[in-house]
Amino acid sequence: MINNALAVAGIVIKELYRRKDFYVLFVLTALITLLLGCVNFFNDDRIARYLKEICLLLIWISSLIIAVTTTARQIPAERENRTIFPLLAKPLTRGHLVFGKFLGCWFASGLSLVVFYFFFCVVSGAREHQWPLLIYLQALWLHWILLALVVAMVLLGSIMFAAPSSNSTICFIFIVGILLVGRHLHRIAIQLQEPIRTIVSVIYFAIPHLEFYDIREMIVHNLPPISMLACLIATVYAIGYTAFFLIATWLVFRRKSLTA
Amino acid sequence: MPDLVKIEKLRVEYRSRESQNGFKVAVDGLDLTVGSGEVFGFLGPNGAGKTTTMNVLLGFVSPSSGSASLFGVDVREPIARQRIGYLPELTYYYKFLSAEELLRFYGKIFRIPKGELEKRIDSILKLVELEHARKRLIKTYSKGMQQRAGIAQALINNPDLLILDEPTSGLDPIGRMKVREIIQRLKEEGKTVFFSSHELGEVETVCDRVAILYQGKLQVEGRVDDLVKNYKTNLEQIFLKVIGYQSSQAV
Numbered sequence: 118m119i120n121n122a123l124a125v126a127g128i129v130i131k132e133l134y135r136r137k138d139f140y141v142l143f144v145l146t147a148l149i150t151l152l153l154g155c156v157n158f159f160n161d162d163r164i165a166r167y168l169k170e171i172c173l174l175l176i177w178i179s180s181l182i183i184a185v186t187t188t189a190r191q192i193p194a195e196r197e198n199r200t201i202f203p204l205l206a207k208p209l210t211r212g213h214l215v216f217g218k219f220l221g222c223w224f225a226s227g228l229s230l231v232v233f234y235f236f237f238c239v240v241s242g243a244r245e246h247q248w249p250l251l252i253y254l255q256a257l258w259l260h261w262i263l264l265a266l267v268v269a270m271v272l273l274g275s276i277m278f279a280a281p282s283s284n285s286t287i288c289f290i291f292i293v294g295i296l297l298v299g300r301h302l303h304r305i306a307i308q309l310q311e312p313i314r315t316i317v318s319v320i321y322f323a324i325p326h327l328e329f330y331d332i333r334e335m336i337v338h339n340l341p342p343i344s345m346l347a348c349l350i351a352t353v354y355a356i357g358y359t360a361f362f363l364i365a366t367w368l369v370f371r372r373k374s375l376t377a
Numbered sequence: 378m379p380d381l382v383k384i385e386k387l388r389v390e391y392r393s394r395e396s397q398n399g400f401k402v403a404v405d406g407l408d409l410t411v412g413s414g415e416v417f418g419f420l421g422p423n424g425a426g427k428t429t430t431m432n433v434l435l436g437f438v439s440p441s442s443g444s445a446s447l448f449g450v451d452v453r454e455p456i457a458r459q460r461i462g463y464l465p466e467l468t469y470y471y472k473f474l475s476a477e478e479l480l481r482f483y484g485k486i487f488r489i490p491k492g493e494l495e496k497r498i499d500s501i502l503k504l505v506e507l508e509h510a511r512k513r514l515i516k517t518y519s520k521g522m523q524q525r526a527g528i529a530q531a532l533i534n535n536p537d538l539l540i541l542d543e544p545t546s547g548l549d550p551i552g553r554m555k556v557r558e559i560i561q562r563l564k565e566e567g568k569t570v571f572f573s574s575h576e577l578g579e580v581e582t583v584c585d586r587v588a589i590l591y592q593g594k595l596q597v598e599g600r601v602d603d604l605v606k607n608y609k610t611n612l613e614q615i616f617l618k619v620i621g622y623q624s625s626q627a628v
């Protein structure tokens with residue numbers, strides 16, 4: 118299982134670094150980060166903070182775009198190019214394929230995160246002359262764990278929706294929606310009439326709360342690191358949802374006809 | 378001789394909007410066995426159901442009824458595929474890989490040890506004459522070269538049973554002869570080859586047995602020499618007769 122999944126993951130990563138569009142995002146973000154870092158606004162706290170906010174926002178947007186678009190493409194491309202046939206004719210099951218694609222996309226997004234955060238760390242460190250590495254590492258970790266959940270979710274979508282573009286769009290709306298309003302849903306629920314109130318509350322408890330993983334504010338305001346326990350709980354929570362999405366993907370994919 | 382491939386009363390239906398009853402029968406009550414060490418030619422006009430039958434053998438399509446097994450193992454079990462090599466009819470391999478990387482990837486899935494794998498890749502690429510292009514990305518290959526990469530991929534695990542869907546399509550005369558030689562060599566090594574083809578002359582020279590499928594039904598099955606003796610003509614004429622083709626001159 119692990120052997121096959123890693124072989125598939127290796128192919129995903131190989132494809133990514135041989136594709137040009139991946140570099141575009143990468144270079145773009147690095148460039149903007151550097152540019153922002155070079156502008157001379159010394160001794161102005163507000164501008165330094167503003168700068169960090171923009172950089173982090175860029176990192177979040179780019180990482181989500183990379184994770185969602187690459188994942189959404191994987192299985193549909195295998196089917197469209199018919200590469201899935203010689204692959205599944207080997208002693209490799211559909212479960213191995215799903216897990217391998219997940220690992221590949223997750224590692225690839227992790228790799229890009231490391232580069233993004235490295236840039237961020239250098240740029241902000243150079244301006245503020247302080248290196249709060251622990252909270253950066255926490256941010257990186259939480260961000261990466263969140264991407265596991267995102268990748269697994271998009272993988273499920275890629276089997277349920279026909280076109281990768283519609284899957285990407287739906288997933289983006291879902292993710293951004295949760296990030297923006299997820300934490301307020303229960304407060305909204307209280308103000309609503311009864312049937313809808315219960316529905317909104319159920320949604321609040323059912324959706325994966327991606328916003329837990331977003332500690333940008335704390336970095337911007339130079340707050341101390343969060344507790345390791347909170348990190349651990351967040352990790353377990355994300356693993357739970359990731360496993361749920363992966364198993365669901367496998368169950369749907371197992372029954373799917375490959376020739377339709 | 379034990380049966381490596383065994384197909385019993387196989388029926389495959391596809392959902393279809395065109396036909397009135399909502400489905401189309403692609404394979405209808407097919408019984409077929411391929412013995413160990415045989416080269417078996419699977420013939421039939423376009424749309425006869427050859428690819429569909431092979432898709433069942435590989436577990437891509439589930440039968441509506443009937444059953445199929447490889448090495449005595451039901452085709453639904455992934456183990457059934459450990460000792461086979463498969464060449465699909467139309468495939469684009471991962472375009473962003475080179476032939477060498479493609480073979481390495483598939484070799485990993487079969488858990489072939491590294492040193493052994495490199496040796497095997499060298500010899501297979503030599504066999505299909507892709508040595509000069511082994512480091513080039515597959516997207517730069519011509520159609521025939523892609524077909525050769527496909528054949529190479531089917532041989533990577535040194536399989537006992539090869540299932541080849543039109544192995545010579547897209548190849549030049551030399552390439553075809555080469556494939557014929559490869560099949561002959563595999564036979565000498567005691568391997569079993571089950572392949573579909575439209576090249577009847579070629580089938581006649583390499584196959585021990587053939588089956589002719591028409592509209593999903595098995596029309597004729599037997600040893601090539603027996604068929605030629607019984608019908609007193611070559612395979613091509615037998616084929617045309619079986620599918621009920623009247624040449625315009627005859628009419």
Ligand SMILES: Nc1ncnc2c1ncn2[C@@H]1O[C@H](COP(=O)(O)OP(=O)(O)OP(=O)(O)O)[C@@H](O)[C@H]1O
Pocket residue numbers: 376377391392393401402403421422423424425426427428429430466
């Ligand atoms: N996915 C599918 N959905 C619906 N019908 C299909 C599907 N695949 C094949 N068919 C139909 O099943 C029949 C058999 O097709 P199949 O591909 O097995 O033929 P074949 O013998 O391989 O032909 P060829 O020599 O052209 O490759 C055809 O009538 C085809 O239209």
Ligand SMILES: [Mg+2]
Pocket residue numbers: 427428429466542
């Ligand atoms: Mg076919």
